[in-house]
Amino acid sequence: MTATAAEDExxxxxxxxxLRLLLVDDDAVDRLAVSRALRQAKLPLSIAESRTAExxxxxFAEGAFDAVLLDYRLPDMDGLEVLRRMNGRAHGSTAxxxxxxxxxxxxxxxxxxxxxxxxxxxxxxxxxxLIRAVTHARMRHRIEMALLESHERLRELAEQDPLTGLANxxxxxxxxxAAVPRAMRYGFKLSLLLLDLDNFKFINDGHGHDVGxxxxxxxxxxxxxxxxxxxxxxxxxxxxxxxxxxxxxxxESVHALAQRLLDDLxxxxxxxxxxxxxxxxxxxxxxxxxxxxxxxxxxxxxxxMYRAKRDGRNQAHYFSDDLQTQVMRRVQTEHDLRAxxxxxxxxxxxxxxxxxATGAVCAAEALIRWRHPERGLLGPGAFLDIAxxxxxxxxxxxxxxxxxxxDIAAGRLGSVPRVAVNLSAQQLRAAGLVERLAAVLAASRLxxxxxxxxxxxxxxxSDFGVALGVxxxxxxxxxxxxxxxxxxxxxxxxYLKRLPIDCLKVDKSFLNQVPExxxxxxxxxxxxxxxxxxxxxxxxxGVETRAQAEVCRDFGADTLQGFHFARPMPWTELLPFxxx
Numbered sequence: 386m387t388a389t390a391a392e393d394e395x396x397x398x399x400x401x402x403x404l405r406l407l408l409v410d411d412d413a414v415d416r417l418a419v420s421r422a423l424r425q426a427k428l429p430l431s432i433a434e435s436r437t438a439e440x441x442x443x444x445f446a447e448g449a450f451d452a453v454l455l456d457y458r459l460p461d462m463d464g465l466e467v468l469r470r471m472n473g474r475a476h477g478s479t480a481x482x483x484x485x486x487x488x489x490x491x492x493x494x495x496x497x498x499x500x501x502x503x504x505x506x507x508x509x510x511x512x513x514x515l516i517r518a519v520t521h522a523r524m525r526h527r528i529e530m531a532l533l534e535s536h537e538r539l540r541e542l543a544e545q546d547p548l549t550g551l552a553n554x555x556x557x558x559x560x561x562x563a564a565v566p567r568a569m570r571y572g573f574k575l576s577l578l579l580l581d582l583d584n585f586k587f588i589n590d591g592h593g594h595d596v597g598x599x600x601x602x603x604x605x606x607x608x609x610x611x612x613x614x615x616x617x618x619x620x621x622x623x624x625x626x627x628x629x630x631x632x633x634x635x636x637e638s639v640h641a642l643a644q645r646l647l648d649d650l651x652x653x654x655x656x657x658x659x660x661x662x663x664x665x666x667x668x669x670x671x672x673x674x675x676x677x678x679x680x681x682x683x684x685x686x687x688x689x690m691y692r693a694k695r696d697g698r699n700q701a702h703y704f705s706d707d708l709q710t711q712v713m714r715r716v717q718t719e720h721d722l723r724a725x726x727x728x729x730x731x732x733x734x735x736x737x738x739x740x741x742a743t744g745a746v747c748a749a750e751a752l753i754r755w756r757h758p759e760r761g762l763l764g765p766g767a768f769l770d771i772a773x774x775x776x777x778x779x780x781x782x783x784x785x786x787x788x789x790x791x792d793i794a795a796g797r798l799g800s801v802p803r804v805a806v807n808l809s810a811q812q813l814r815a816a817g818l819v820e821r822l823a824a825v826l827a828a829s830r831l832x833x834x835x836x837x838x839x840x841x842x843x844x845x846x847s848d849f850g851v852a853l854g855v856x857x858x859x860x861x862x863x864x865x866x867x868x869x870x871x872x873x874x875x876x877x878x879x880y881l882k883r884l885p886i887d888c889l890k891v892d893k894s895f896l897n898q899v900p901e902x903x904x905x906x907x908x909x910x911x912x913x914x915x916x917x918x919x920x921x922x923x924x925x926x927g928v929e930t931r932a933q934a935e936v937c938r939d940f941g942a943d944t945l946q947g948f949h950f951a952r953p954m955p956w957t958e959l960l961p962f963x964x965x
Contacts, residue, residue, distance in 0.1 A: 403429040405449065406519070409441040409467070410434075410456040410484065415507060419454060419484070423519075425512035438462035445471055450479050452519050455501075457485035457492070465499055472500040480523045546620040548598055549605035557619035557627055558679075564617075564629055565672055565679045575631050576639040579668045579686040580608075580646065582624035583698040588661055599656045604663065611645050627686075643667055643701040651699065664699035666690055675704045718768055719775050721757065726780050730756050733788050734953035735798065737962070738805075738924060738946045741938040746963060748803040748837070750946065751789040752953045753781070773809060782812045787825050790836065794829040797956040799963045805837040805867060813840065814851060819858035826862070833863030839890065841869045849880060860885040867924065872912055881919065889916040893927020893947070900936045910940045917941050 406423065410416045416434055423430055433448065435441035438459045445453065453471065457464035464483060471481060482503045483496045493504040503518050544556035552560070561577070568575045582604065589597040601624065608626060612618045617629040630639055650665045668690025676682040685704040692711075693702040725731060735749040755763040772778040789804050798804065812818055826833060838859060840852070856866055867888035868881075872895060891912055898905040909925075916923045925937045928947030937945055951962060 403431040404519070405431045405451045406433070407441065407444055407448070407450045407453045408432055408434045409436075409438070409453065409459070411436050411458075411460050412456070415456070415484075418507075419510065419515070422510055422512040422515045428516065438464075438467045441467060442470060445479075452480045452482060452523050454482050454484055454519070457483055457487070457496070465495065468496065468499050468501055480519075480527075482518060549602055549620050551605055551609070551626075552617065552619040554619065554621045557617070557621060557629075560617050560619075561629060561683065562679045564631075565677065565682060568631075568672055569677050573631065574674075575629060575672050577670045577672070577682050577686045578628040578630060578639070578643060578646070578701075579621075579683075579690045580626040580628070580665050581690055581694065582650075583664045583666055583694070584662075585624035592656075592659060592661075596656050596659065596661075600654050600661055600663070603654045603656070604650065607649050608646070611642070611649055613642065616642075639669065639671075643669060647699065647701060666693040666698050667701035668693055668704070669701060670704040715771055718771050719777070722755075722768060722772060722775070722777050722781075725755060725757075726777065726784075730758075731781070731784060732756055732762075732955060733785065733792065734955055735801075735804070735959050736946060736953040737801070737951045737959070738944045739950050741934075741942045741945050746801060747944060748805060749798060749801045749959070750805040750839070750953075751785060751807075753785050754953075769809075773811060776811065778809045778811050779815055782807075782809050783821065786822065787829075790825050790829040790831055792956055793835055794831055797960070799960050801959075801963070803835055803837055803865075805839050807839045807869065813855055818855055819862065822859060822864065823862055826864075834865070837865040837867055837888070839867045839869040842871065853884065857885050871916070886921065888922040888924060890924040890926055890946075891916075891942075893925075896925070896927050896929070896933050896937075900932050906936065909936070913937070913940045913942050 408416055408419055410419070413436075416436075420432055420434070423432065433444055433450070435444055438461050441453075441455070441459075455464055455467060455471075459467065464485075468481060468483070471479070480502045481500065482505055483493075483501045484505050484507055485492070486507045488506055496504050502523075503521075505515070505518055544552055544559075546553040564575055585597065585600075588600055601620075605620065605626075608618055608628075612628055613630070615631055619627045619629075621627050628642075630642060646665060646667060650663055652663075654661045654663050668686045668688065670676065670682050670685035670689060672682050675685045689702040689704040693700050696702070732754045734752045734754050736752060737746045738748040738750065739745060740747045753765055753769075755768055757763050760767075769778065769781075772781050786806050789806050792798055793801075793804055808818075822838075826836065840856070859866060865887040866885065867890055868884075868886055869890045870892045871889040872892050891909070895905065895909045895912065899909055900906060913923050913925070922944065923942045924944040924946060925942045926946050928934050928937060928945045928949045930949055933947075934945055934949055954962065
């Protein structure tokens with residue numbers, strides 16, 4: 386018994402399909418000899434014959450063969466060329482063996498390199514040798530195909546996002562790096578659109594990651610339907626997506642694509658009966674207008690997307706020279722901030738708060754200023770957002786707290802009984818805030834009642850569970866807590882009644898049309914009365930006129946703060962102000 390795979394299949398009793406062979410040879414005698422040798426193996430065979438290359442290619446295209454026996458010399462085409470064409474459109478299980486009368490090692494090597502599974506000399510063929518060569522070649526070819534499929538599958542896994550099925554960050558990087566030089570070489574334009582879902586963190590935090598993942602899949606399906614044929618859509622990770630758009634019709638087509646993205650993604654996503662609002666911020670960079678380098682182009686689009694989010698979200702921004710100038714200024718500001726933290730370039734100003742009934746100063750809010758070596762004295766609006774983005778707000782906030790307590794302890798604030806200090810979102814989330822606050826109070830030997838911390842509503846709602854625990858720790862120290870900018874964020878009685886807070890600071894925006902606007906006055910009165918009814922002390926910010934002060938007093942506000950009474954000032958000016 387011959388040791389062939391076909392014979393093994395017959396021995397174990399399984400049904401064996403005929404071995405389908407295509408014999409290609411222009412010599413009728415040789416075809417007959419090979420055919421007889423094959424049939425002597427007594428295996429079920431189906432042999433089709435072709436005399437020319439064209440006949441063989443036509444038969445190969447129409448039929449599914451297990452193996453092809455291909456003569457090297459054909460009247461109408463070189464055997465190597467036929468081999469290459471067959472491999473170019475080969476069926477998955479088709480092995481190709483070359484037959485020749487020439488004993489040529491160099492030719493054998495070229496045939497194997499071109500994809501042949503074996504190289505057989507006609508004069509050496511015996512029935513046993515021939516059938517073994519065919520079955521072994523078929524097995525080798527199957528192994529090669531399996532390895533190729535495995536490689537393709539691994540490549541697909543390496544380049545595909547498992548959650549959405551879109552191309553992933555690796556594929557995006559490789560494609561962009563190839564597309565940009567090609568665009569430059571052939572003179573066409575491409576656009577890079579970076580997309581970031583707005584407020585997606587609230588979905589994950591509020592409804593869980595399973596809901597968030599299902600929402601991402603819905604968004605991916607919408608993006609797939611919107612993206613034009615030939616453009617590349619990828620998920621970069623998290624809630625970030627990217628589109629490499631090839632501009633065949635100019636920048637107008639990219640603008641139209643961006644608008645479709647904004648419109649279609651503005652529709653809410655329904656997941657497990659939940660209606661989830663969604664929108665997207667888009668940053669767009671053009672090649673070669675903005676950059677002819679893939680990495681730089683990505684940075685440009687990323688900066689444009691950041692601008693879209695900063696300007697209110699749910700919009701698209703193009704990268705521009707002005708934006709680049711702003712970015713470079715931010716980079717320089719970050720550098721200067723780090724230097725200021727090391728060298729002590731900050732100062733504290735204090736804005737008095739007065740008793741609404743008596744006009745006496747009852748507290749002061751500590752407000753940071755930066756004495757920049759080139760730009761002069763800067764208010765917090767010029768640098769605190771950058772400090773937040775870069776993680777520098779932590780050490781800056783710690784400095785404000787320690788300095789304010791030191792000023793109180795040293796008597797620099799005169800008779801001011803309490804100082805309010807703002808806490809940022811990062812400070813509230815950072816581990817050890819309560820312990821650091823306790824240490825500062827102990828080091829300055831202050832009573833906890835001399836310090837009040839202020840937190841904005843948006844900070845609370847972004848991670849309510851964490852914030853609640855930290856605020857309870859602060860309250861346990863005896864330090865009072867105020868909600869700043871009340872009424873502008875996510876005001877909710879449900880969370881207000883759960884928070885261990887003492888004071889609500891009504892935002893200055895509610896005073897814009899007071900006392901002239903009746904609706905504004907009614908709204909202001911409602912806010913103050915609601916806060917008082919819940920037992921909170923009420924501070925109204927932004928009081929700029931005597932009339933506004935009187936309205937706030939009449940409506941029941943406890944404390945007033947604003948330019949009508951005093952602007953923020955260093956402690957060296959605060960002491961004379963208090964005496965006057």
